[in-house]
Amino acid sequence: MSRSLNDASGRRVRPGRLGWFDSHARLLYGLFGIVGFLVFWEFGSRAGIVSEYFFSRPTAIxxxxxxxxxxxxxxxxxxxxxxxxxxxxxxxxxxxxxxxxxxxxxxxxxxxxxxxxxxxxxxxxxxxxxxxxxxxxxxxxxxxxxxxxxxxxxxxxxxxxxxxxxxxxxxxxxxxxxxxxxxxxxxxxxxxxxxxxxxxxxxxxxxxxxxxxxxxxxxxxxxxxxxxxxxxxxxxxxxxxxxxxxxxxxxxxxxxxxxxxxxxxxxxxxxxxxxxx
Amino acid sequence: MTGTRTALQARGVRFGYVDPTSSEVLLAIERIDLEIPEGQFVSLVGPSGCGKSTFLKIVNGLLSNHEGEIELLAPKAKGSAHAMVFQDAALFPWYSVLSNVSYGLMCQGMSKKEAQARAMPLIKMVGLAGFESKYPYQLSGGMQQRANLARALTVDPEILLMDEPFAALDAQTRELMQAELLRIWAQARKTVLFITHQIDEAIYLSDRVLVMSARPGRILADIPVDLPRPRELHIKRTPEFVALADRIWELIATQLHAHGQPGA
Amino acid sequence: MTLGSLARPANRSPLGLLGWRPSERLVFGLIGFVVVLGAWEAASQLKLVKKVVLSSPSLIWDAAITDISSGVIFPHIAVSGTEYVLGLGLALLVGVLLGLSIGLFRRLNYLLDPWLSALYATPTVALVPLIIIIFGIGLEAKVVVVFIESIFVITVSVMAGVRAADAVYHDVAQSFRASGWMRFRTVTLPASTPYLLTGVRLGTGRGIVGVVVAEFLTSNSGIGFYIGLNGSLLQTARVYFGIILLGILGLVLGELVRVVERRFERWRPQIN
Known part of the structure; x- marks a missing residue:
């Protein structure tokens, strides 16, 4: 597990003191990435920021x-x-x-x-x-x-x-x-x-x-x-x-x-x- | 327990190969003559690259095209003439301990069931009972070497060839494994040709230590070890032992200096 | 080797250019090449296969000579080349930056990971119709297709490269109090270069696929168009000529990247 303790930016992540948020960071960020993007797409499209003609929107799909x-x-x-x-x-x-x-x-x-x-x-x-x-x-x-x-x-x-x-x-x-x-x-x-x-x-x-x-x-x-x-x-x-x-x-x-x-x-x-x- | 028969006789063994990158001829072994009586534990020590592993591979038949003769005892009906205990264990990582240990028997055409039944007592003997179904990565280095030894013993070889089997182990494990090897050897009663570059390991284990020169290899000295058996680890601190070690180190050190290598 | 064979190097060719091993590779390689080519030609001459399907080496040769000497092929090469260079260049620029960022910033990685996994599993050529809707049928659409086809492998390789730097080297750098930039330059970058180059090599291949698919589906010039047009005209020899041109492009680019790879890999021991 040594690699995960030392992220690519070289910062030491202390083991043992990980809170719930830290230990689920991957999942949470991933979910946020998906949901955030979909929400932006949907409402951006409805608001006219994203072209619905070209990109449609999640609910329409x-x-x-x-x-x-x-x-x-x-x-x-x-x-x-x-x-x-x-x-x-x-x-x-x-x-x-x-x-x-x-x-x-x-x-x-x-x-x-x-x-x-x-x-x-x-x-x-x-x-x-x-x-x-x-x-x-x-x-x-x-x-x-x-x-x-x-x-x-x-x-x-x-x-x-x-x-x-x-x-x-x-x-x-x-x-x-x-x-x-x-x-x-x-x-x-x-x-x-x-x-x-x-x-x-x-x-x-x-x-x-x-x-x-x-x-x-x-x-x-x-x-x-x-x-x-x-x-x-x-x-x-x-x-x-x-x-x-x-x-x-x-x-x-x-x-x-x-x-x-x-x-x-x-x-x-x-x-x-x-x-x- | 030295018998009257000769387990291994090498006469005028010479070996060279062409270096693929420089296409120069390299003589690895200049000449080796030796005779090992049945039941004896013999070590071959020498500086790295002196051709000791090469010699073992020749005896084991992994290298052919050598000059000179090698004579071995004919194997027993269900046995094998020789078996190798490899450096770094070289257990197949995709097989369990049991499958690895019974591999040699399966190669002789024995059924899986019978081979595994015959492997079990040896797994016990090397102290791996309960680890049969583990994969090699789940074992420590010392345990891997135990399995490696058991794998060679299952085929009931007339001579056991050991290629620096403890070289990769840490110092403590190494000492323990040396003592374990002597215990197992006392039970199994095999002729052993043991390769190492560690002098104290060679003396501690062997009846005889053969010292090799730097490349191209030849045998410089044949030193009998008259220390009593069974040997405890603390024998390494007795004056007799230290004197023997000093004598062998002298021989090897001369070789290293003669070839301009900095002290190993 | 016996001692008899020890004398062998003296009997070798005086130039010493060809050792036994490479020449065996060469001999069998040539045999394989010639046998297949010969069998192909013979099968075609003896009418064992339909010429309209498999053509034959000699017919392809004739087609190549005709279209090269008449100059027909050159505008197609120029068009495809432009699309390819622009698309791949853009993919390199964006892909390397994106890969480095994702590799360096853990949270960005977490954020984008699901999307990267999904894109990894998507045959992105399925997006070509959408790209045509958005960018039309001109140069832009093809550049975008090449870009999309090749950026993914580049990004993922660079990302893997950044993480490939062994933690112990980071520790060494840190123990000497190297600054963040210094660590990046002396540890992360050298460790990820081989991965980057692997990504580039994969990207060059994907980019060619992008050019071909885009030109198949909408174009009036380019090698993909040339192949598609001649296919519908049942000019099979020309189809194969076009494909061979692309193959040569792939080989040349692959070899180019490999030369660069070797330059950057001098410190790595040769595995024999």
Missing amino acids: IEAGIVEVQIPRFWVDVQASLTEFIAGYGLAIVLAIPLGLLAGWYRRVQYALDPWLNFLNSLPRIALLPVIVIAVGLGLASKILVAFLGAFFAIIIPTIQGVRTVDRRYLDVATSFGASRRRVFLTVVAPSTVPFIVTGLRLGIARALIGVVTGELYAATVGLGVMIKFASDALQTDRLLFGVLLFTLTGLVGVEGIRRLEKYFQRWRPIKAGANP
């Missing part, structure tokens, strides 16, 4: 949401976007993790893949959208593919890196006990790569979502991105922001899911000092 969820078409959009996200992200996981482990494990495979991985990774793969649309059309498949391409590289690169940075000492231990290559892989390489894979999974969520949104904004007939686009064409910023909010929620749920997964897989790690729940 909620109202738009309430109207929206009663329309059957909305649920078709939700289903389409979720399908694209889950399929693209899932496919990326299923392919990137084994391939990454393989490429990291066999040095020469990695050398052979390196130039392409580097190049494709530094490429905005979103730019492949036009070609993907040509190849598989305007349906769900094109969005699945874009989401997949986004997440795949986000996952495979840390995975390879994880295998390549396995602690030499642990490999020595396994070798000295005569562990087979298979056992070395299962008992040393795989567990020590888990933190890297989790990092990739977390990045992958964001990338897959970006793929889904862009794909739907660019070329689709159904999905939340299409809803956002229609709302923007009709200058309904409340409906538009409701759509954005849904993507944010999806992202938050995904990140939280990964955090739980991480917690489960990392029971063997000490709880980080100063980390907040």
Whole structure:
């Protein structure tokens, strides 16, 4: 906990004498940040300080949401976007993790893949959208593919890196006990790569979502991105922001899911000092 | 308890490697010849970088491509020829104490259940009863080294190779662990090759202390330790002990001066 | 190594430029590169894949030569470049200041933390339609998109960097009665520089995505527009040429940041 006792400005915070306010400071400030901003937005908009035409206001967004969820078409959009996200992200996981482990494990495979991985990774793969649309059309498949391409590289690169940075000492231990290559892989390489894979999974969520949104904004007939686009064409910023909010929620749920997964897989790690729940 | 068989024989072991950054050839070990009778506790001391850990890795088979011969006793039916007690414990952080200690047996293809059943008495023997399900980060440095020792003992090795296992411990824990090691050694009856750079540790534990030269390593002296066993920690303050320590320190100090290193 | 192999350096190439290890990396890297390229070309020539989907290396080469020699591509590069430089520059300026402030002031961090977490989870490209409503379809909108896409990673990295300074170094500085500014300059700043540069590197990538998405959705020039237009004209080779241009931009910028990183990392031991 040493870090939290010494904040970044170097000021010592005395432990033991923390009042209720101090110990809940993070929560209180956070709440204040949220509520304060929302109140400013709402009343600023009503008072004309914030342009309602451009930014709408919180209550209007909620109202738009309430109207929206009663329309059957909305649920078709939700289903389409979720399908694209889950399929693209899932496919990326299923392919990137084994391939990454393989490429990291066999040095020469990695050398052979390196130039392409580097190049494709530094490429905005979103730019492949036009070609993907040509190849598989305007349906769900094109969005699945874009989401997949986004997440795949986000996952495979840390995975390879994880295998390549396995602690030499642990490999020595396994070798000295005569562990087979298979056992070395299962008992040393795989567990020590888990933190890297989790990092990739977390990045992958964001990338897959970006793929889904862009794909739907660019070329689709159904999905939340299409809803956002229609709302923007009709200058309904409340409906538009409701759509954005849904993507944010999806992202938050995904990140939280990964955090739980991480917690489960990392029971063997000490709880980080100063980390907040 | 020195037996008649030879547990380890090294003849003309020589080892060098190419430094990857300067691509110069570095000779790590000039020549090592030694013979350890079964049941003996032998320490190898020397200045840092003298190749003592390298030699241990060669015996353990972690390094090949050496010149010369290494002969070890053939392992028993369900045993192992050698086992290493690693520096810094090197327990797998993702496994519990029990899984770590039974690792060697699992590597030999034993079922998890049987391996863990065989690991239990050793966990008790090293004094870790009740900590089986803890993860390494939940143990103190001394306890991690106990688990490290138990892990090596489970495979019933003919020779136990110990690579500065107490180097990272604080002074008090270190002394306690030395006494513990002697207690466990008296029970387990293993041949031990122990690497350390601490002279008093080497004398206290060993039947024989081999002093190595600075790099490239070779053996300068083979000093028998005739102190009676069992040894208590206060033996370190007896004149015999101090005289031995002084003699070994002389040998090492000459090495350091000869190589222009400031006193270690 | 056996003693036989100890003599090896003498047999090496007299220039000593290529050790064995890098050359193995190079050899397998080249093999991988050439094999994929060859397979792509062959598959296209043998009509195993549709040319309109995967094109082929030779077709892409032809398209590149045509559009470079006719000069068609240059205005697009100029437009995208302007959007990118302005947006990223602005993001750097604001992102670094914001990151430093949040990192330094605990309460500001608490205040903004929920918003940062929410933004982290938002695919900010979803805001592009709103940005178009607000800023129109001109240069400003694209600059804002690049800005929004790249500022977040920069801010978060800088913030993490400020906190990465080990408390013990702060204690050292404090024990010498270093002033607040002195502590910032001698402890916080050096410790956070690597994080800042990581943020910049991530930001350059995000910025390119921003340019492309913004130009896809509303534009009449720029590389994103060039890619989108040629996509709808089924000129696949040109689409790939545009993408490769962006890829090269990404590689060059990434390498540039890495050069700066190495300059600032001299004090760090090399990990081998």
